[in-house]
Amino acid sequence: MTELKRLPTLPGVHLKDEITKISQRLKELGRGRHLDKAVWDKVELARHPKRPYTLDYIENMFAGFIELHGDRCYGDDSAIVGGLAAYQGRTLMVIGHQKGRDLASRTERNFGMPRPEGYRKAQRLMELADKFGIPVLTLIDTPGAFPGIAAEERGQGGAIANSLLCMARLNVPTVAVIIGEGGSGGALALALTDRVLMLENSVYSVITPEACAAILWKDSGEAHLAAQTLGMTSADLARLEIIDEVLPEPRGGAHRDHAAAARILKDALEEALRELETMNPRLRKKERFEKFRRMGVWKENGLTLF
């Protein structure tokens, strides 16, 4: 049954009746459904406390890095780091979510959940990069944007939206890599890029499986089922063409060998940039728009379109 459900979706007319029938049966099966343990394993790997974070990749990938701080307006959000990196004799602007490892740094980094200041800093740095023709690399790893009163008052929604708008507008090549948790709008805010890569054991979804389960099954204990249903693994996303490439991790997961994980990421980055930089900049931007325009699946005049 699960097999059937996880088949790649094919274009063409869906036979509604059949689906309804299948779904009906699944519903009857209820809590007895078979859970694919591999999916939840990936969720746990993506959240593994020893998994390399943005600053770990920066340390291992670049000869030099100068971190730049602040949104020049309200504060400096340490849940997002960014700065100029020396890369193969040239410059990259690297921006990423940052989690902490011990209790103190987790609190300081707010568990990698940015406030509006973080997205405004990211936007400021991306505009700086654009001004000087510096390509942008973003590293995605957050449970989501921080849900707090003050964050809302300072315009969390608008900050995310404007980060997206800025990324749409950039004239330089842009690459995003989902390195851990790609949680909802807080993750997407940094991922509107020419290329979106994803580490094998990362996840990327519209909502955390726990929250999804709480809403749909009124039981956050159903998170495993939600994870499977949402289709948040790299394989799922590659199938839906949400991401451009899955990067294999070192044996056992990226946390086993930070240096090897960084090498994998660096090689992939190099390939992506080589391709992007040789493109006509105007065409590159046009293709970025066309790519995101294609996102979505709907039926039009009876045909399911991808």
Added chain:
Amino acid sequence: MTELKRLPTLPGVHLKDEITKISQRLKELGRGRHLDKAVWDKVELARHPKRPYTLDYIENMFAGFIELHGDRCYGDDSAIVGGLAAYQGRTLMVIGHQKGRDLASRTERNFGMPRPEGYRKAQRLMELADKFGIPVLTLIDTPGAFPGIAAEERGQGGAIANSLLCMARLNVPTVAVIIGEGGSGGALALALTDRVLMLENSVYSVITPEACAAILWKDSGEAHLAAQTLGMTSADLARLEIIDEVLPEPRGGAHRDHAAAARILKDALEEALRELETMNPRLRKKERFEKFRRMGVWKENGLTLF
């Protein structure tokens, strides 16, 4: 003596010795110096509580006005108002400092002293105007930017600087009118424009005369003297070519007849815009830069340059 001091400055080499001698004598005269009462009268007129404020001019000048609020980041500063105005069958973006008249509205308007949010709102509205090719009119009337802890923490300096930068960058025609108090950086922040006009009884200076007196004479009671020394009247500023035109006020001052004052301002605006709009936009912007580049007087190779 005062006469001599108030002579228009002429280009050419200053005879330093002579000036020193004169200054020496003035110093000896000390507190006995002759004060030109007309100067302080203008300071008081500029601050007159019945003087028309930005919203009064807007009401009298335009067929319609839609006020737009907020910096989309932290707050809405009511010491600066801005919005779209219907003007001769077309659109203007009008932005100005706003004081209050009674105690409640004065407090609400923070006595016309903006916080960073005010300048960021102004910048946002100017960028909106630029996007749609809408000319910008600014009305200047503030004792200065608000000096407060929180305002500093949110980047008062940077907010003013970025408002100036935005005004330098605008591609649309821009006109500023100093309608009351042009107090220091908080006023200038809205006055980097193609044309700077000034109502006859307005003042514009680098520092309030009270503060200036407190610093230079260690006595804020010397404000009258400071006002005279700083040269802050419209006539002084026209002489130094800081402003482009002095607009005569209704007899007795603008506060005697708000409607007449608005007509004067409207006529001047129309003339300025007619001239600016027929210019090649690139040339217009170039001239804006050249004008502000010329601001300042210095000696170079022994010659005093203006």
Added chain:
Amino acid sequence: MAQKVSVDISRRRGGSSLDGAQSCPGCKELLSPGDLSGNSMVCPHCGHHFRMTARQRIELLADPGSWSEIAGNLRSADPLEFFDLRPYPDRLEEAEYETGLSEAMLTGRARMNKMDVILAVMDFGFMGGSMGSVVGERFWRAAEEAMDTRFPLVVVCASGGARMQEGILSLLQMAKTTCAVELMAEVPIPFVTVLTHPTTGGVMASFATLADVIVAEPGALMCFSGPRVIEQTIKEKLPEDFGLAESNMDHGQVDLIVPRTELKDRLVQILGLLEGGVACALQPLWEEETRPAGRGGAFAQAFDRIKALANAPWRSSQR
């Protein structure tokens, strides 16, 4: 997230009794359906704004008979073959039945006080106004239509968040609609949003907050994270005015609050003023080298479209 907010809403908004009459959450008066529908769903006693359906909204804003739908033939698919307690197609079918709508957003051409506009309206009643692929694609088509016709775009927002049943595809609609906004900005097309109760989640973090002018309805809730999520995270009760239009106004997040009874006229004024600038800018500023490229960069297609349309015959008849 849709359902989550929906629960909150019903709690906040007062209940309805069996005969369709409901007590106003603003003044506790009992109101019959007629009391409300005859007054744009505004309480005649206290001015409380009740939720409107998409159809009511179109009736409110579009001149009679001027609405013609765009992309009305789009329907949601079920790419993830998603089921929770019920299959997604069942939920869609039910929403269609209950609302009489094809999706959570309708898009079309309309005239407002004789001004041509492209109009998009969302309906919270259709699966909580959640943004799935169809909402994203309809937004794109509306933006495209605005660029083709050079009519301004007005979008009335109402959303509880993402369409979870479309998973990641729902999330990506934020990126997709943002790209459409950026294209409009490069023309530029005047773009105004109206944030109505409630506007939250992905809509709030994409096109809703990217408009040239953001209008809010009185008392409407607007936030990114829903109130319940925040309460659970910070373990505190939220203040009464959390996320309301008035609070957002104080915090600089919206341009103006307009009561529904004035909404249409005010929108037309705003659009007219924004267009006034564009109209004037077209003559002296739109030579290639001197264009007011406030946003920098240039997307080829938007550009070419501008040049082709700058002197299109309909322009003169328009102004």
Added chain:
Amino acid sequence: MAQKVSVDISRRRGGSSLDGAQSCPGCKELLSPGDLSGNSMVCPHCGHHFRMTARQRIELLADPGSWSEIAGNLRSADPLEFFDLRPYPDRLEEAEYETGLSEAMLTGRARMNKMDVILAVMDFGFMGGSMGSVVGERFWRAAEEAMDTRFPLVVVCASGGARMQEGILSLLQMAKTTCAVELMAEVPIPFVTVLTHPTTGGVMASFATLADVIVAEPGALMCFSGPRVIEQTIKEKLPEDFGLAESNMDHGQVDLIVPRTELKDRLVQILGLLEGGVACALQPLWEEETRPAGRGGAFAQAFDRIKALANAPWRSSQR
């Protein structure tokens, strides 16, 4: 405003005794002039950063023998024939005598770790680092030189505010220097400022905060309104850390804080990284139609200069 802040500073910064030795405000140790000058004016015990003169600053940052002054022949005039307790020319003369400088800002070409730069340094000792016409014009000339040579611009800021003795002309230097920054942005020229103790007033509200990267020295005061003005206005005592570099960092106003001992190397790294982008951008991006006009618009002169210099012979030798 210069004097005002100056008073504050001396109060905050500890006093000096007769033989030139002074107690460190950081650790209270008594330091001889030699202790400090041999260590970049940083307390060897606690790392407290003392004020530096412009000359010391140039020595710190420029490679030996590489400094060559630009616009050194500019001198302040006295257009208002200003006098308070003393005539302005007397004050200028005294400042020249005491500092050995021609004005509150020196500008020149220099090399930093062999990298060509345009360097401007301010000196608080010259009338409180106040910005008059000469400071403004020197800044403009430095920016112009940067555009002509395509070398980056580094400005070390230190200012108590406006040069009151030049009245409104002093104020307008904010507008003038901002125009210069905008021109540089359109080339683009990498522009970095270093905010040292104290950077306040008009300098803080113009070029100091408009740099691509803003560096601050530890413990430096940076604000628009001076501490005393604020205390008088709000009738409260300011917190200990008001306006300090570290506080500004927390509030997102500066990019990084760099101890003076690392300053030169760090500046060279930053400039190198910014230039790295420019260098790469020159090839594929600088065709007229596709330039990354992040800031929009184009100033003719800056543009023409770019085109002429894009393939200038010195570029290849530079990198």
